[in-house]
Amino acid sequence: MSDRKHLTREQTKDIDENIAWASINTDVLRSMENPRRGYWVAMAVSVCLFSVMIYAEVYQYMYGMGAALLNTSHMWDLYISTFVFWIGMSHSGTLLSAILHLVHADWRKPIYRFAEAMTTFSLMTAGIFPVIHLGRVWNFYWVMPYMTDRGIWPNFRSPLIWDAFAITTYLTSSVLFLYIGMIPDLAICRDNAKGWRKPLYTWLSLGWRGDDRQWRNFRFTYLMIACFLIPLAVSVHSIVSMDFAMSIMPGWHVTTFPPYFVAGALYSGCAAIITLFILLRYFFKFEHYMTFPILDKVCKLTFVIAMVWTYLNLVEFASVWYGHDIPSKEVLIAKATGPYSPFFWGMMTFGSVLPFSLLSKWVRRNMYVLFFASIFLNVGMWLERWMIVTPTLSLGYHPQAFNVMWPGWTEWAMVGGSFGWFGMLFLIFVKVFPCVSMYEVKEMVFHRKRTIYEDVDEMMTLHSGVPGPKAQAQTQTSGGA
Amino acid sequence: MAGSSKKIVAKTRRVLGLFGDFDQAFEVIAGIRRYQVPGLTVDDVTLKSPIEHPEIEDVLGERPTDIPKFAFWGGLFGLVFGFLFLAGAQANFLVQPQGGKPVITIPSNVVLAYEMMILFGVLSTLAGFIIGGRLMRKSSGLYDTAITVDQIGIVIEVTDKQYQPLTELFKKHNVIEMHEEALS
Amino acid sequence: MSSLLGNIFKGWSDYTKGNEEGGHHDYEHMYAMVIDLDMCTGCNACSTACYAENNLATVGEEYFGARQAMHWMRIERYFDEPNVGEAEADTQSRGASFLPMMCQHCNAAPCEPVCPVAATYHTPDGLNAQIYNRCIGSRYCANNCPFRVRYFNFYDHQETAWPAPMEQQLNPDISVRSKGVMEKCTFCIQRTRAARNTAKNEGRAIRDGEIQTACQQTCPTSAILFGDLLDETSAVHQAWKRHQVQLGKYAQNKTNPELRGYRIFEELNVDTKVLYLERVREV
């Protein structure tokens, strides 16, 4: 069964349905132990990046927002665009775990766990940015609607407050979704854990014993939260887009922003899934679970979403063009021809042209090419967010606004540091929690095997009278499992 | 629930049988359905399995769950509470006039009440899961780590009389291991 | 609880009533301004006066170049023919005109609804107010301001702008802003408050001309007028009426095309309260 021949690029099955259940447990549990050198190197890099971010934040706290080279027309810059970027990343987990769960696409099962973890951690990363971009960071909690004796509330009309509500809700829900989906796996961990992990998993698995009652309630809970999460994910990113769309600025006040942002979010999330997929498959030797056919499906999904995004992007341009509002049109032209045009065309290339490479089967089945392609897709998506924020602010209604600025070092440090923070969280996650859903891979294997065997059995008995593989396998599984 | 005509005999033991295959476990349950063990019905069976098994409803019969109710009422509470909370806050907020917008702004309140609906819906669903799934409670000691690997367990409480036919039924369907504990 | 519900219904009725009247607020005053560009010589005295009156920090050349200055009142220069003889010609022959630009105190201000903590709002005086100690510096308001007249404290300037003993010259009636706070023209609200205090002590209403903004007071050509638009006898009201400009409209119905009055970005429907009078040119 551990024969790796069929795990090559020519593999056609999503998963080998003869894989022993016990080996699923051992493979995944093994990935959670004994971090190797590569892990510590990655951790060290992440911690370094994050320390730079902390240094930059302390510096900015001491000297003021001017350290980021912001100015009177560029009040927002990389902080907000990176915030949007990370919020976007978080949508992939919801897509894979909730939407594909509802449509019964079972190939999501081996890969949804890390995507869902990615959702949670990118939200935690995204949540940093609105806070650090505040001029008076220490008063950030004033946006929360808590009761004070001063009779003062936040301004519920502000899209920033909507953001705060939406992100809080989304973070809570996605953490719970991740956690609830993990409870049966935490029970597996509990049964195999030693040392400090034992009390942790015992506590976290909430006394899960695999009772039929627990499973039944589990199924409904998972389904309900999935139903809650899908509209939530859509609303979160449309609310983020309203930070721009609800404003009066030419270039931001665009009606198509909400769907455009949602598509962009799914897009960058899918690209990030491909990156992490390849990394996890490579480092944790998850070839049996994170297989090429699944990667193939994710790539196709990415391509489809990339095309939706491209379409909405072009729609935005077209609506600005035909709307013939002069300032908006000038912003659009300046994006394509002005000082930021290299980045604009970079975004168009990486975002709209590069995905066409996913049409090639060679690319879809070549991990090395795909790895870099997915990185560049995400670079394109990051540029998209930057191109929304900065070129728009470099123009505007009033000539006083016309100016070009380049981000200061603190901004770059925070952008880099956010990757370090995300990396840190993710690295801790993969060693503490199972990043492949064991019980769901078992379900996937079980159902596929049953479907195949029942069909084949039926055919064999019908045509030749020889007992089919199901009958043969019965003796095998009882002994070999 | 027990019929008054029947004399209730005290159950003395709890038995756990582990099976390597779902079909075998289901045949045991089918046997219990066919009253091969006198006095035991399918309602007495608790199935412990490593995966969420869709056929479980067919085998064990429909058993109720309150999760959708929790989700619905949680969501509804969030929606109503969210809107009233926001409207109340706005109505009591001293600094009202802003940008030509009304005091209680429907568009923003709808957005925020929507988020609150989802937040409370999710939290209430979680509460329903913990209550309905009987999580976070002490359960019986009859548990085997093989259940989280690949074996399926059947837990039944029996009287002394039922014990013998049940073990026979278990053995007939290739039970791998049997555990039992006395009921106090 | 009952007061809360009562407030909700009061809020509703205010809303519906306000909608009928085309506004949402019972204004006690409506302070507005008139700036005659024909009289403006671009001398920057108003800007300097504003610095002195409102404790504006002088940020220095470096930060000014980085566009991190805070000049609530700024004189913008526009040239009729920017491309003709730019090198040799002086500004006059290039047709320079000046536009003093400060917060326009829009009645439908785009900055107000976007502030997450309600630090900017409309006062019953019809002013667009900024509460510095509530501001958390999200800077959304500045992004949403079409006039770009909101200024952010990118740094702390107290020590550099007013080294001891120069802090003694600070105006005690207005806060000194620290880093991370948005600020902007307030129409010299401390002077409004002082005049209101005097009038109240004397048991009378505020007289027209009693409140002078710092820029108005300093303007050597008296190009700036300030007053209450709701007071029909005030000079500002007269000027608005004479130039047939009305609040609450985004297109004015002028019977006389010769009238010079206009408001900037009227088409954005932000309802500004500063009336500019066009410069008269000899053709």
Next chain:
Amino acid sequence: MSTERSKRKPFPWVQAAVAAVVVGASIVLGAQIFERQLHPESAGVAPAPRVPGAEFPTDTFAGKDVEQPINYSHKLHAGDLGINCLYCHTYARRSKVAGIPPTAKCMGCHTVVGTDKPEIEKLTQMWQSNQSPAWNKVNDVPDFVHFSHERHLQKFLFDNPEMDIKNAPDVCAMCHGDMNQVGVAKKMKPLTMGFCVRCHESNQGPSDCTRCHK
């Protein structure tokens, strides 16, 4: 029939309901306590004064003792001797600040009264060497709050037909507590924004932020 199930304890709905009520009630009560800032009256000062025609703020605050260069007793001067607040804090009626009396005003009496007391000797020494006592601030509001003593005295004292200038201590007590009862001055009212706002609400003061913050 299903013995296993009937043996399981039913969900304790009653206890859960009681717990929910207790939790809910404590949240509501806690919020009210928080909102009204019901501080324990540990200062031991009864808020006796009342201002007719106005709602008197009842909050109290247990301020710490403040070190002063001279142990000036408000109880002695204002309470026992009955000197009007506005005699010394004479700016209160015509400016934003109440002001501290010049040393000359103290010496008006203390060249003849109580000259043998050690505190007065200290004062006399300062007076002779052209110094003023460096008083420490007791009732302080942040710099971004522009409170006007004049406006409040006008409203509650001079414009109030039921009040006479003799009643000034009652008006002062609204924000400063009953200074007739303490020795060296200390803060006896919270002077937080909530304190101000509640009083403004009950006494129909302006609710416009720019009245105080500018």
